[in-house]
C-alpha cells in the first residue's frame with residue numbers, strides 16, 4: 001500500500017494508474033515534432049496507439065517504426081518497452097512474494113525483526129530483477145552486434161542491436177527493419193540469439209532465480225517447475241504442429257535451405273508466446289497454422305515475465321486439474337506438492353474472463369468494421385488475440401480499422417498487459433473478506 | 448452397477464456401450480432396402496452417419512431425410528432420436544440422484560428400509576421421466592396437427608406432426624420438409640409450439656420436476672435455479688444480440704412482416720441450444736451472427752435434458768465462481784446455497800477438455816479437408832461446434848467432407864451426446880479413491 005493525499009492505493013490500482021500515466025507521457029513525447037521524421041505527420045491516434053503498443057509490449061502498429069520515427073522517437077519507444085516489460089514483471093513478482101510472505105506469516109510466528117528483514121529483501125528483489133534484466137539484454141545486444149555491425153556499420157548496427165535486444169527480451173515485437181525479421185530468415189545466428197532473449201524474457205524472474213539459485217530441477221519451486229514443464233511441452237508440441245501444418249515451410253523452398261527452414265519453424269514455435277517478431281508473413285500460413293498460432297498467442301508465457309497471454313501456469317494448472325478430476329482425484333498434485341484451491345479458482349476465473357473478453361471484442365470488431373477480407377472472423381480473432389496476448393503478430397488488418405476498432409485493440413493490449421485481475425480489482429476494489437458464516441452446500445448437475 | 452458375465456459395468460460404461468449398440472443397430476436398420484426410397488442407394492457411410500446423428504440428436508446430415516428415406520426409414524430415425532434423447536436424459540438424472548443419495552447417506556444415518564424405499568424410487572423416476580416426456584411430446588404433436596393436417600392432409604399431416612414434435616422435444620434437429628423449417632418462417636403458431644417443445648426438452652427432467660412439485664422459485668433446488676437463470680439470461684441476451692447483428696432480419700424484409708421477423712429472431716435465440724431447426728439459411732447471417740451462434744451451440748442446454756453442449760449449469764457456475772473470485776470471496780454462492788468444490792472442479796474440467804477437443808477437431812479438419820470456401824476456419828469451427836453441441840445447424844460443409852472429416856464429425860456428435868465425462872471415465876475407468884495422505888500445499892503465480 002502506498003499513501004498519497006490520504007488515499008491509500010492498492011497494488012492493482014498503482015499498476016493500472018501507473019500504466020495509464022506511462023502511456024499518456026509516451027503519447028505526448030511521440031507527438032513532439034522531433035519524434036517524427038521530416039515530411040511525415042503523427043496524428044494523436046498514431047501517437048497513443050504506438051505508445052500503448054510499446055508500453056504493453058505488443059507490437060501491433062499503425063506506422064512502420066524505422067520509417068516513421070526519428071532516433072528520438074525510437075528512443076522513446078525503447079524506454080516505453082523497457083518500462084512496460086520490466087515494470088510489470090517487477091510488480092507481479094513483488095505481489096507474489098508479498099502473498100507468499102503473508103501465507104508464511106499466517107502459518108508461522110515471525111518476530112518483528114524477521115518481518116523487517118523480509119521487507120528489506122523486497123527492495124533487493126526489485127534491484128535484482130532490474131540488474132539481471134539489463135545484464136541479459138546487454139549480453140544479448142553484444143551478441144547481436146557481431147552480426148549487425150558488419151552489416152549496417154558501427155553506429156546503426158549498435159543501435160539496431162540495442163533496440164532489437166530490448167524488443168526481444170521484453171517480448172515487445174517492435175523492429176527497425178520495416179518487415180519484422182524477414183531479412184534474417186537465412187541468418188540462424190541472429191534468430192538463435194533472438195530466440196534465447198525471447199525465452200529468457202518469457203520465463204520471468206522467479207524462474208531465473210530458481211535456476212541460478214538451485215540449478216537442480218527437483219529443488220526448484222512449484223511455480224518454476226510448472227512454468228518450465230508447460231513451456232517445454234508447448235515449444236516441443238508447437239514445433240511438431242508447425243512441421244506438419246507448414247510442411248517445414250515448404251512454400252519458401254526457393255528462398256531457404258531445409259535446415260534454415262527448420263530453424264525458422266523452431267522460431268515460429270517460440271515467437272507467438274508472445275514476442276511477435278516474425279521471419280515470414282503470417283497471412284501466407286495455412287489455415288491450420290493460423291488457428292494454431294491464435295491458440296499459442298492466447299496462452300502466452302509465464303507470469304511475472306515480460307510475456308502476455310493467459311500464461312503458461314494457468315493452462316498447465318487447469319490441464320493438471322482436469323486430468324486429476326478425470327482420474328477421480330480430489331487434489332491436483334505435481335512434484336509431490338498440492339496446488340492451492342485459491343490457485344485453481346484463480347486460473348479458472350482468469351481463463352473464463354479472458355475468453356469472454358476476447359469473444360466480446362471479436363463480436364464488436366466484426367460488427368463495427370468493414371474489412372477488406374472475405375470472411376473476417378479468423379482475421380479478427382487472430383488480431384484480437386494478438387492484442388490481448390500482447391503478441392503483436394498481425395494478419396495486416398490493424399491499420400485498416402476505424403477509430404472504434406483501434407480503440408478496441410488498444411483496450412485489449414492494455415488489459416492483456418496490465419492483467420485482467422489487476423484491472424478488475426482496480427474497478428471492483430475488492431478486498432478479501434473475513435467470512436463470518438458459510439451457506440450450506442448443495443450439488444448441481446454438471447455436464 | 449450391473450453385473451454381466453461376472454464383469455461389473457459402471458454407469459459410464461453402460462451408457463457408452465449402450466449408445467454404440469443403438470447406433471450399430473440403427474445403421475443396419477437404415478441399410479435395409481425397405482428404408483431407402485426406390486431408385487436411391489444408401490452407402491454404409493450414409494447409414495452410420497445418419498444413425499449417429501439421430502441417436503446423438505444432432506441433425507447434421509449427408510442426405511435429405513424426407514427425400515432419401517421411406518416411411519420405414521423415417522420411423523427408424525424417430526426411434527433413434529427418442530432413444531437418444533430420453534435414454535440419455537434418464538441415465539443422467541439417475542446418475543445425479545444416485546450421487547445425491549450417496550451424499551445424503553454419508554451425512555445422515557439411514558435405515559435399511561429407507562434405503563430400499565429410495566432404490567424403489569429410482570424405477571419410479573425412470574417411469575416418470577418417460578411418462579412426462581411422452582406426454583409433452585404427445586401434446587406438442589396434437590397442437591402441431593391443428594396446423595399441419597389442414598396443410599398436408601390427415602395422414603401426412605399427422606406423421607409430420609409426430610415426427611416434428613419428437614425432433615423438437617429431443618432437440619434432434621431432423622425435419623421432413625427438405626429445408627428445415629424455412630417454409631414456416633411466416634407461421635408464428637408453428638414456430639411458437641416448436642419453441643416451447645425445444646425449451647421443454649432442453650431444461651430437462653430435474654427442472655420440470657421442481658416446477659411441477661414446488662411451483663415457487665425460492666423452494667426449488669439449486670440445480671433448477673441455476674439452470675433457469677442461466678437459460679433465461681442466455682435467451683434474453685441472444686434476442687438482443689441477434690436484433691443488433693441481424694437488424695431484426697432486415698435482409699428478409701420482402702419475405703416477412705416485421706412482427707414475423709421478430710418472432711424468427713426469438714426462434715433464432717432458442718434453436719442453437721441445441722435444437723438445430725432453422726427458419727433461415729445460416730450462411731446468410733452476418734459474421735457476428737455466425738460467431739455468436741457458434742458460442743450458443745457450444746453452451747447448449749441444461750444437463751439431464753435432451754440438449755447437448757457443455758451445458759448451461761457449467762457456464763453459469765463458472766461465471767458465478769469467476770465473479771466471486773473477482774470480488775474476493777472464497778465461496779461461490781447462489782440463493783443462499785454454496786456450490787460444492789467438486790462441482791466447480793468438474794465444470795472447469797468439462798470446459799477445458801471441451802475446448803481442447805473442439806480445437807483439436809478443427810485443426811484436424813482444416814488440415815485434412817479441401818473445402819470449397821475461401822477461409823474455412825469459421826466454417827469448420829461452426830460445423831465442429833454444431834456437431835459437438837449436438838445442435839446440427841450447418842453452414843453446408845458436412846456433406847462435402849471426405850471420409851476422415853465425416854468420421855471426425857461423427858466422433859464429435861458421439862462425445863457431445865454421451866458426454867466427455869462419461870466417455871473419459873469409460874476409457875480411464877477411474878474410481879474415486881480414498882486418500883490416505885495429502886501432499887503439502889504450494890502456491891504458484893497465476894495471471
Ligand SMILES: [K+]
Pocket residue numbers: 057058059171172173274275276390391392
Ligand atoms: K509482443
Ligand SMILES: [K+]
Pocket residue numbers: 504505506618619620721722723837838839
Ligand atoms: K440438434
